[in-house]
Amino acid sequence: MAAFGTAAGRPLQGRGGSPGFRFTLYAALSIVVMFLDQRHGWLERARYVLQASAYPIQLAVSSPSAAWRWIHESFEAREALQAENRRLQALQRDLELRSMRFEALARENGVLRGLRDALPPVAERWLAAEIVNVQLSSLRQRVLINRGATNGVFKGQAVLDDKGLVGQTTHIGPWSAEVILITDPEHAVPVQIERTGLHTIAVGTGDTTFLALPYLPPNADIKSGDLLVTSGLGGVFPAGYPVARVTEVHRDAVQPLAQVRAAPLASIDTDRELALVWFRADHPAAPIADATGDLRAGNATLQPQAAPPHPPSASAKGPGARPTTPPASSRPRPEAAAPATPAAEEGSPAEEGPPSEARAPAAEPEMPAAPAPTAEPEVPAAPTPTPPGAPPPEEQ
Amino acid sequence: MLTAVAALALTILPLPQWLDIVRPAFLTLTVLYWSIATPRAGGVGLGWLCGLLLDVVQGPVLGQHALALSLVSYLAVREHQRIRSKPAFQQSLIVFGALAIYEFMVFAIDGWSGHPITSPLRWIHTVTGALVWPAAAAILSQTGGRRS
Numbered sequence: 001m002a003a004f005g006t007a008a009g010r011p012l013q014g015r016g017g018s019p020g021f022r023f024t025l026y027a028a029l030s031i032v033v034m035f036l037d038q039r040h041g042w043l044e045r046a047r048y049v050l051q052a053s054a055y056p057i058q059l060a061v062s063s064p065s066a067a068w069r070w071i072h073e074s075f076e077a078r079e080a081l082q083a084e085n086r087r088l089q090a091l092q093r094d095l096e097l098r099s100m101r102f103e104a105l106a107r108e109n110g111v112l113r114g115l116r117d118a119l120p121p122v123a124e125r126w127l128a129a130e131i132v133n134v135q136l137s138s139l140r141q142r143v144l145i146n147r148g149a150t151n152g153v154f155k156g157q158a159v160l161d162d163k164g165l166v167g168q169t170t171h172i173g174p175w176s177a178e179v180i181l182i183t184d185p186e187h188a189v190p191v192q193i194e195r196t197g198l199h200t201i202a203v204g205t206g207d208t209t210f211l212a213l214p215y216l217p218p219n220a221d222i223k224s225g226d227l228l229v230t231s232g233l234g235g236v237f238p239a240g241y242p243v244a245r246v247t248e249v250h251r252d253a254v255q256p257l258a259q260v261r262a263a264p265l266a267s268i269d270t271d272r273e274l275a276l277v278w279f280r281a282d283h284p285a286a287p288i289a290d291a292t293g294d295l296r297a298g299n300a301t302l303q304p305q306a307a308p309p310h311p312p313s314a315s316a317k318g319p320g321a322r323p324t325t326p327p328a329s330s331r332p333r334p335e336a337a338a339p340a341t342p343a344a345e346e347g348s349p350a351e352e353g354p355p356s357e358a359r360a361p362a363a364e365p366e367m368p369a370a371p372a373p374t375a376e377p378e379v380p381a382a383p384t385p386t387p388p389g390a391p392p393p394e395e396q
Numbered sequence: 397m398l399t400a401v402a403a404l405a406l407t408i409l410p411l412p413q414w415l416d417i418v419r420p421a422f423l424t425l426t427v428l429y430w431s432i433a434t435p436r437a438g439g440v441g442l443g444w445l446c447g448l449l450l451d452v453v454q455g456p457v458l459g460q461h462a463l464a465l466s467l468v469s470y471l472a473v474r475e476h477q478r479i480r481s482k483p484a485f486q487q488s489l490i491v492f493g494a495l496a497i498y499e500f501m502v503f504a505i506d507g508w509s510g511h512p513i514t515s516p517l518r519w520i521h522t523v524t525g526a527l528v529w530p531a532a533a534a535i536l537s538q539t540g541g542r543r544s
Contacts, residue, residue, distance in 0.1 A: 023470035026444040030466065033448075033459035038509050050452040058453070061405045140456075186456075186511055206515070 048149070051173030058144060058176070062132045123238075125278040127151060129159075131271060132176065141184035141204060143167075145274060148175040153276055156236050160275050164242040164265030165189065165230060169276075181268055182243065183208050191243050192231035196221050199231050202243060202262060208269040211244050213260035218251045220258055228262055238279050399426050399539055400446050408453055417517050420525035422532070423450055424498055427465055428491060429536045431472035432479050443469030456511040464501035468494050484530045492526035 037047075129145040147153050149172050157169045159179050167181040180187050187204040189211075198221060202211045216222060226246040232239030244262035251258050403422040427443045447462030471494065472479065479490055499522055 020470070020474070022440045023466060026440050026466040027463055030444065030447070030459040030463035033462070034457050034505065034509070037458040047452065047458060050448070050458075054449060054452045057401060057405060058408060061408055140454075142454075 047171060048173060051171060051176060051178075055173055055176045058132055123277050124280045127153075127276045127278075129177075129274050129276055131274065140186070141167075141181040141206065141208065141268075142170070143179050143181065145169075145177050145179055145276075146175065147276060148173045148177050150174050151276075152278075153177050158237050158241075158277050158279070160241065160277055161266045161271050161273070162275075163267060164244070165237065166266045166268060166271065166274055168236050179274070181208070182264060182266075183211060183268060189237065189243055190231045190233040191228040192239075193222055193246075194227040194229050196226075198222065199233070202228060208264075210247065210261045210263050213246075213262060214257060216258045216260055218253075218255070218258045222246060222249055222258070222260060224249055399430075399536060400442070404446070404449060404453070407450070417520055418524045420521050420528045420532075421495065421498070424465060424468065424495060425491070425525055425529060425532045426536065427469050428472050428494055429533055431469040432476045433537070435473040435476050439473045440466050440470050457505060457509045460502060460505045460509070463505070464498045467501060468498045471497070484533075487533070488526045488529045491529045492522055495522040495525045 127147060129147040132144040132146050145159075153169060153172055155169055155172055159166045159168060165182055167179045167184070167187065169177045170180045171178040181204065182189050182202070183204040183206065185204050185206040189202045190199065191202045191213075192199050200213055200215055200220075202213055205212050213222075213228075224246050228243045228246065230237040230239055230241045230243055242265050244264045246260060246262045248261045249258060250260070400423065403426040406422040407419075423446050427446050430437065430442060431439050443465040444462050447460075447465035448458070450461040450465070451458045479487060482490065496519075499519060503518065
């Protein structure tokens with residue numbers, strides 16, 4: 001039957017007015033919804049309900065592959081299971097030995113830090129979550145997991161796998177949650193280079209195989225093979241979790257910034273199971289809750305560094321302007337890429353408390369200060385006779 | 397309505413990367429079909445509802461796909477007499493235009509709301525959608541025969 005033949009002659013003004021009127025109504029409604037969702041986050045509740053209603057469809061779509069996997073697993077051969085069992089037992093013994101060593105190290109670390117007792121681990125509780133096999137959006141890197149608000153999952157929770165950081169939760173439904181991966185182009189992780197302590201930001205690229213580190217000056221001390229760990233800034237991830245390993249560093253004399261790529265440690269595109277983590281809020285390595293605003297400000301000040309900022313005022317003030325600028329300890333070492341070193345020097349008088357606590361607030365203003373305009377007036381006072389206001393690449 | 401749910405299922409079905417890029421926007425095609433075939437049953441309201449569902453599943457902002465889909469379905473309802481009388485090839489061209497308008501709306505709102513994806517790959521599905529249109533319309537007219 002030709003469906004185009006139905007309802008041909010009837011007028012359209014059946015119910016709800018003409019299509020033009022209805023369109024205006026719905027368009028206005030969607031604009032209001034968009035505005036509320038974007039600006040105020042008032043629709044969290046509505047989104048929660050809608051996500052619950054969409055979850056059955058998503059489960060249904062993912063069920064064939066889940067069923068296939070289940071069948072595959074339940075008919076697995078006995079030999080394979082035994083081999084896996086042996087392998088897991090060996091692995092467990094290995095991990096037990098290592099954790100023994102870890103406890104001794106933690107105690108020793110506590111003693112060195114002047115604490116009476118070793119601190120409990122920063123992760124308080126773990127929850128395994130399975131990835132629901134649906135495509136959320138083709139050009140974004142999101143996954144859906146089968147844990148939601150009924151399991152205590154909250155927005156902005158860290159998600160890990162057994163090798164490293166995977167992402168964080170964005171939208172929470174009652175039984176499901178959307179996870180934005182660290183490789184999503186809209187995601188950025190505040191990281192620290194484990195070897196040097198240098199702070200920077202790892203930005204997703206939309207490709208699951210690498211992250212980009214776009215905010216590093218060309219003279220930054222970074223090389224291929226460096227491990228990136230979370231720095232604890234930003235208020236989402238606690239300090240010290242492995243994120244990625246640097247794979248290539250390009251230093252182009254023409255570019256104002258180094259081009260660095262890093263491969264995520266977590267096996268993001270093959271994972272079936274993830275772990276949601278709850279952290280102790282009072283632990284020194286816990287994420288700093290109110291650092292989000294600082295992070296945004298730090299990004300904003302990083303923007304203008306390609307152009308030399310205020311050359312005339314810098315040459316006019318000269319060395320006289322030096323005492324007014326706080327990070328004076330960076331003067332003897334004019335590399336703009338050593339933010340952690342002055343931070344450690346500043347933090348050293350107040351070493352009684354746990355060092356990561358003392359370091360973290362000191363490091364926050366350090367992130368923008370590394371290549372920021374405020375550091376530039378000090379350049380004339382440096383031992384090397386560089387022209388005033390020269391961009392960082394010419395300092396070395 | 398059932399066809400819309402089926403189309404949504406097709407939209408979120410996991411596919412390998414290269415196939416995912418050329419995957420047509422099934423839900424948009426379904427809404428278009430119903431807007432043209434039965435403007436009273438389908439139309440702007442159906443478009444808006446389906447768009448909202450799509451927003452929940454994959455949109456960064458609620459209301460994004462809802463606005464784009466209701467615009468496209470409004471255009472389809474307004475021009476449904478003229479579109480129906482066209483041969484299949486010209487219908488495909490019209491559908492291509494509608495999909496382009498739809499994708500442009502989504503793209504623009506992506507940009508305004510601060511979630512831009514500038515990759516040209518996002519436009520590929522408008523072409524495949526237009527190619528799939530005759531088949532989709534045939535399948536949907538089978539289900540529609542029973543329904544209305």
